[in-house]
Amino acid sequence: MAPPYDHPSKRRLDADEDKPAAFKAGQRFYPTMPRDWTVSVAVPTSIIGDCVTREQRTTYAGRVARVLAVFSVDEIVIYDDSPVDQRPKQVDHDAYTGDIDAAHFLEHLLTYLETPTFMRKTLFPVHPNLRSQGLLPNLDMPHHPHKDEWLPYREGLTTANTPKTGKGTVVDIGMPETVTISESIPPKTRLTLKMSDNSKEAPEPIHPAAPRTEGGYFWGYSVRRASTLSDVLTQSPYEDGYDLSIGTSERGQHLSAVFPPHKEVNFNHLLIAFGGPRGLEYAAMNDPELAVLGIAGPRTKELFDQWVNVLPNQGTRGIRTDEAMLIALTGLRRLWDTS
DSSP: OOOOOOOGGGSOOOGGGGSOOOOOOOOSOOOOOOOOOEEEEEEEGGGGTTOOSHHHHHHHHHHHHHHHHHTTOOEEEEEOOSOGGGSOOOOOTTTOOSSOOHHHHHHHHHHHHHSOGGGHHHHSOOOGGGTTGGGSOOOOOTTSOOTTOOOSEEEEEEOSOOOTTSSSEEEEOSSSSOEEESSOOOTTOEEEEEOOSSTTSOOEEEOTTHHHHTTOOOOOOEEEEESSHHHHHHTOSSTTOOSEEEEEEEEEEEHHHHSOTTOOOOOSEEEEEOOBTTHHHHHHHTOHHHHHHTOOGGGGGGGSSEEEESSTTOSSSOOOHHHHHHHHHHHHGGGTOOO
16 A cells, blocks of 8 residues: 655655755766676678668667667677678778668677767768768767766777877876876777776776676677678687577577576577578578578578577567567576576
């Protein structure tokens, strides 16, 4: 039963309530356990095939990026699932203004969004792909700085400014004050820095994965392009590849049947592959290497360790890839986050 309504005029006012509360900005992001394991997602170029305007393509890319950020995905792989004879010819993307190269467009915008805002103007010159960048969402990930927040790691961009000491490199970290590191590094180089609690000690350049592997922070996603579906699997950046791969299809098994709540799943590098409007089977059909092996249609599931349907009995004839990503990652998140 709900408590009786307490009218403001009858509420007792303590003397302390007349004093303004002191505001202190809290820390937005807290580290989890340091981790070596990763989560990767693969999406095809056909996800923007039905977008008829640059604005629609830009908005779609922004939705995909938001899903990656919200679910702390470490790697996004963009693969071409179009017929080989319909793929764009080799072009100079910096000068190209004709028909869109979907793979380059997605790679460009997803990389742009992952980059901290203060360094985008330097690292991303004016380009046709970015004409509608004002429609892109703010990802607000841990490595995108806030002036009222301190984290032990920062992303920085080296500058051409001369350090006061005459040695080292001045680095812009998106804060009112720059920092100086002892190393000499060319301008316009993006760095990951470990900050010291002692303001007199210089930050230390570290491996970009260190905030995740040492500090337990999600530190953005990497973007990789693959020419075909098979290249997604065979060209993994990890030494032993993906040790757990999941293909999504309306013809797959129900997610709860493949990964029941009582089943513990262990992996080092997880890959979740999504198809476009015509599914992963369409991508396999347009993959020359898989054609040689006779892998197409129903045999596409042989490429993956698990073949799942993320939403049986759906209420529409089809689910868009960005919607499938949200549904699948929500259902699969317990595989790596038991909190």
